[in-house]
């Protein structure tokens with residue numbers, strides 16, 4: 001039996017995932033607003049046979065304080081769908097996953113946008129469904145403020161169903177018949193009529209059917225309702241975990257939920273994040289990591305940590321002391337817990353924790369040689385902690401370039417990553433079932 | 439003379455798809471071929487129109503573009519390098535923050551060649567005016583020189599040049615700032631299709647006004663009314679570009695076009711665009727356009743080829759005639775604003791500082 005193969009996503013971000021990446025001497029500081037930079041990154045990922053590239057999103061600036069915002073490259077970014085539409089026509093195989101919020105868009109517009117991305121890419125689109133947990137985003141859309149966690153997910157459930165119905169409402173060959181009778185074939189179009197609590201949708205999607213049936217659904221839910229939504233609707237889940245045990249627990253948990261929805265284990269790919277810092281020797285890798293860590297301004301690191309902990313002002317506490325006790329958050333509960341556990345486990349002060357966290361926002365960081373990194377990935381892949389990984393290079397393009405030229409061949413040599421793409425759609429490459437086909 | 443090319447997979451005649459019968463025409467490559475041809479010919483912009491709302495259940499007609507215009511625009515942007523790209527987006531379908539981001543991104547991706555064709559359904563004029571105001575304010579979130587990228591000081595942008603909207607009026611509550619860099623054109627160009635209904639928003643805020651009428655006489659009248667309306671809105675004629683939509687039927691083909699297409703009178707209410715049909719030889723068409731431009735005080739025309747073949751003929755036979763008369767802009771203008779000879783907007787904070795100085 002041939003060994004199963006891991007899936008790889010390249011989580012792209014302007015100059016790099018490390019919060020201070022843009023300040024690195026090698027960094028291209030204008031990367032975040034340069035489309036050619038992103039096209040080049042996507043092409044590197046495609047050369048490395050990555051399943052997909054992934055673009056995160058927030059519909060707001062990420063810091064309330066202008067002073068802090070002005071020190072972070074992540075304050076501005078391309079809107080993900082327009083970014084991926086441009087990349088779509090400059091790549092041929094790599095999947096294109098954009099984040100979009102169910103809280104601040106409507107199902108029809110979103111379904112139509114992802115259908116367009118799917119057409120432009122020949123079936124490589126994916127939607128990372130998020131419910132948006134920040135106050136700053138809420139304030140860009142209404143005076144009423146952030147909805148509660150359960151309200152957000154209630155809306156997300158109805159939203160996902162409406163989007164799926166719109167995509168499924170158009171069959172193959174619905175438009176432009178050869179018999180010249182009509183532009184569209186009524187028998188292949190299934191108008192959607194949904195009148196729910198949050199949305200009212202009446203009509204037909206303005207797009208031919210997706211070349212992959214419908215776009216791939218991605219989710220990163222970590223709460224109970226979030227994991228249930230993923231188990232019901234997603235093809236891929238992203239997650240952040242530090243230790244192998246945490247990753248295994250998450251993996252087992254989401255897979256155990258699939259049965260409820262009549263789905264098998266192969267229907268959902270679990271892809272935790274990994275931030276690889278690659279050196280020819282372990283020493284070189286460590287030096288690379290230190291060079292980046294030294295560029296983090298304390299205020300920026302602490303503010304980032306505070307935002308994930310949902311603490312108004314962490315700098316009010318002694319930076320060299322431990323985290324204060326805090327109540328559970330309405331925002332991202334899992335990441336808060338991860339930080340608290342990490343602090344306790346390794347006995348880190350606020351300053352140390354902030355620095356550690358700023359490297360990859362709580363994702364698993366592996367500092368070492370290509371062999372060491374491949375070993376670490378293989379171990380988690382083999383031990384039921386992951387179906388693949390979302391690779392978060394600390395610096396772009398060099399971190400991704402190094403991964404593709406040094407780590408990918410090592411994974412291929414071990415037979416745990418593809419040599420060639422299986423097909424041209426994201427669904428085919430991920431190996432998940434096409435809706436409406438068995 | 440300014441020239442726009444209205445994209446459609448088969449041509450703008452409602453029955454044009456019957457001639458085509460090729461599904462590939464709905465795909466990106468075929469659309470790109472049309473836009474590349476328009477770019478090479480010297481067109482100033484391509485127009486990606488859209489209808490308002492979702493496809494009605496009982497409407498099975500072909501439409502202007504087969505998929506969402508702003509994303510098509512983004513994809514085209516990386517493959518054609520000079521022509522401007524004006525994409526339609528409906529105010530009722532996007533939150534202002536999302537729309538402002540989409541077009542700010544598009545302006546970065548096109549490197550300053552993006553335009554927004556504002557599609558408002560006219561149902562609530564006050565809401566739409568507020569919508570456009572919010573979008574413009576968000577586009578002004580950063581001044582032209584806000585981004586300093588100072589690695590040593592750890593300063594990505596100058597916070598004194600960031601402006602938080604804090605918009606809170608009747609219809610929208612938007613904090614801001616926009617989380618996208620300043621647009622290369624200052625702000626994307628704002629275009630409107632005038633439909634003779636409530637065009638107040640266009641008169642007050644539009645920069646590129648696209649007129650449409652069935653007959654040339656109506657066009658002259660509409661242009662006159664438009665110019666009066668923008669002036670009574672307190673704006674100057676020279677700050678606005680006015681183009682008329684034309685459906686050219688080029689001679690020799692004119693006859694069989696009529697035979698092939700006039701026969702069926704399919705309802706075209708679902709089509710987003712309407713054009714004045716002009717018939718004749720290439721030279722006659724250019725004569726008519728020149729005369730119309732002078733009589734109606736227009737800046738140019740948006741061409742809506744009734745069929746793909748007519749689009750190709752326009753490029754092959756009519757454009758050289760324009761060129762011979764020195765009417766085509768072959769300059770090396772980088773941005774759509776430059777091509778349209780529209781001034782770059784001065785950031786409000788900058789004009790304020792200049793006033794108080």
Ligand SMILES: Cc1cc2nc3c(=O)[nH]c(=O)nc-3n(C[C@H](O)[C@H](O)[C@H](O)COP(=O)(O)O)c2cc1C
Pocket residue numbers: 055056057058099129130131132133219220221222223224225226227238239240273331332333334390
């Ligand atoms: C790899 C990864 C990427 C994520 N990207 C985004 C994002 O782009 N935008 C966003 O609002 N949330 C993002 N999230 C947060 C998740 O969508 C989710 O809200 C979070 O994990 C908490 O789970 P819950 O919503 O079930 O409470 C991401 C999470 C992970 C693990």
